[in-house]
Amino acid sequence: xxxxxxxxxxxxxxxxxxxxxxxxxxxxxxxxxxxxxxxxxxxxxxxxxxxxxxxxxxxxxxxxxxxxxxxxxxxxxxxxxxxxxxxxxxxxxxxxxxxxxxxxxxxxxxxxxxxxxxxxxxxxxxxxxxxxxxxxxxxxxxxxxxxxxxxxxxxxxxxxxxxxxxxxxxxxxxxxx
Amino acid sequence: xxxxxxxxxxxxxxxxxxxxxxxxxxxxxxxxxxxxxxxxxxxxxxxxxxxxxxxxxxxxxxxxxxxxxxxxxxxxxxxxxxxxxxxxxxxxxxxxxxxxxxxxxxxxxxxxxxxxxxxxxxxxxxxxxxxxxxxxxxxxxxxxxxxxxxxxxxxxxxxxxxxxxxxxxxxxxxxxxxxx
Numbered sequence: 277x278x279x280x281x282x283x284x285x286x287x288x289x290x291x292x293x294x295x296x297x298x299x300x301x302x303x304x305x306x307x308x309x310x311x312x313x314x315x316x317x318x319x320x321x322x323x324x325x326x327x328x329x330x331x332x333x334x335x336x337x338x339x340x341x342x343x344x345x346x347x348x349x350x351x352x353x354x355x356x357x358x359x360x361x362x363x364x365x366x367x368x369x370x371x372x373x374x375x376x377x378x379x380x381x382x383x384x385x386x387x388x389x390x391x392x393x394x395x396x397x398x399x400x401x402x403x404x405x406x407x408x409x410x411x412x413x414x415x416x417x418x419x420x421x422x423x424x425x426x427x428x429x430x431x432x433x434x435x436x437x438x439x440x441x442x443x444x445x446x447x448x449x450x451x452x453x
Numbered sequence: 454x455x456x457x458x459x460x461x462x463x464x465x466x467x468x469x470x471x472x473x474x475x476x477x478x479x480x481x482x483x484x485x486x487x488x489x490x491x492x493x494x495x496x497x498x499x500x501x502x503x504x505x506x507x508x509x510x511x512x513x514x515x516x517x518x519x520x521x522x523x524x525x526x527x528x529x530x531x532x533x534x535x536x537x538x539x540x541x542x543x544x545x546x547x548x549x550x551x552x553x554x555x556x557x558x559x560x561x562x563x564x565x566x567x568x569x570x571x572x573x574x575x576x577x578x579x580x581x582x583x584x585x586x587x588x589x590x591x592x593x594x595x596x597x598x599x600x601x602x603x604x605x606x607x608x609x610x611x612x613x614x615x616x617x618x619x620x621x622x623x624x625x626x627x628x629x630x631x632x633x
Contacts, residue, residue, distance in 0.1 A: 301616040315630045316623070317576060320596060321569020322487075324496055329486070333478050335500075336507050343508070 457523050464514045478507055481524065484597070485531045491592040492535040494557050494577065496566040502538050506531045525606040532589065532607065554581040572630070579629035586610070587622040594619050 436446065460480075463473035485506060490499040509530050517526060543553040558581045561567045561574060569577070580588055589608060593599045594615075601612045608615070 297613070301613055301620075315572075315627055316595070317572055319573070320491070320576065321567055321573040322490055322494075322496075323566045323568050324486075324490075325566070328500075329482055332482050332503070333475055336478060336504050339504055340508055340511060 461514075461517070461519065461523060474511055477510070481527055482507075484524075485527065488528060488593070488597065489531050489535045491596060492532070492589070493538060494561060494567075495564060498538065502531070502534050506534045509534065521606055525603065528607040536585070551581075557581075575630060576626065579626040582629060583622055583625060587618050587625070590615055590618045591622040591626065595623075 440446065460473055460477060463469035464477065482503070486499060486503050489502045489506070490496070493499050493502060506527070510527055513530075517523070521529075539550065539553060543550050546553065546556075548556070558574075558577050561569070561577060580591060583591060586608070590604060593604050593607075594601075601615050604610075604615055605612050610618075
């Protein structure tokens with residue numbers, strides 16, 4: 277018996293594989309077949325108020341009318357008052373603006389430390405830790421710059437001991453328990 | 454039913470616009486209502502979203518180019534309005550979309566416009582666990598009995614992808630219902 281049973285011995289109907297995925301998907305999503313054996317209820321229990329659809333058209337029209345902005349016609353005197361009010365407001369704003377600029381110039385020293393911290397905490401600077409590392413040299417950096425509490429070697433060993441299954445595998449030398 | 458093309462022309466002309474809009478609302482109000490209701494679940498929210506949908510349709514009809522069918526375009530607006538409504542609601546409450554879905558389904562028990570029994574409530578809980586796309590496909594296919602070609606035009610997804618999504622959704626819902 278020829279064990280090399282090659283493809284030539286079996287045949288498939290013409291175009292079988294071309295339409296295969298479509299037929300499979302159709303069978304998978306055959307709603308009739310699914311629903312007959314399904315636990316799914318056909319009605320969903322949703323109700324709506326009586327006569328809701330009868331008044332819908334009217335409600336939409338009312339909402340549309342409300343959205344059209346009202347046009348207020350201005351007569352000459354009104355115009356004068358609006359211009360006068362605008363001029364007074366502009367003068368007041370300019371005066372306040374100039375005085376503020378003169379007396380309160382923002383300086384870096386004037387910023388509270390918490391404000392700077394908040395800025396860095398809440399602003400996405402778009403810098404990765406690698407990019408920050410490129411700017412700040414390791415020689416200039418002390419562990420105390422980023423941490424308030426000093427970490428003792430003992431704490432590190434304790435941490436490793438608790439979180440690693442076999443601390444021996446780390447091949448640490450010169451450590452003491 | 455008035456032909457879509459005629460309706461569209463009348464909607465774009467000022468003299469015939471009001472009457473044509475009334476026809477448009479009457480033609481599609483029920484279908485769009487149930488489409489939105491199955492996304493937001495609560496009647497009052499559905500009413501808000503449905504009215505906003507028709508207002509958007511009215512305001513943007515002049516820009517409708519006719520690349521897709523009018524009803525597909527309206528369904529798309531309704532879907533977007535309903536999903537945006539849910540997103541805004543979850544943002545306002547400071548909870549995730551999934552938590553909001555849980556909350557809405559739990560509220561159904563006290564909803565006067567929900568008269569579902571235990572199995573129907575459980576079905577809503579099951580649907581709430583589906584990803585957004587599967588949920589939409591499930592509702593449109595199972596309850597609204599829409600054709601895949603129609604859903605494809607509305608959701609801008611291939612028919613094959615929709616069939617797979619629907620199959621997955623049905624299986625997940627069935628598994629959920631069989632549970633406990």
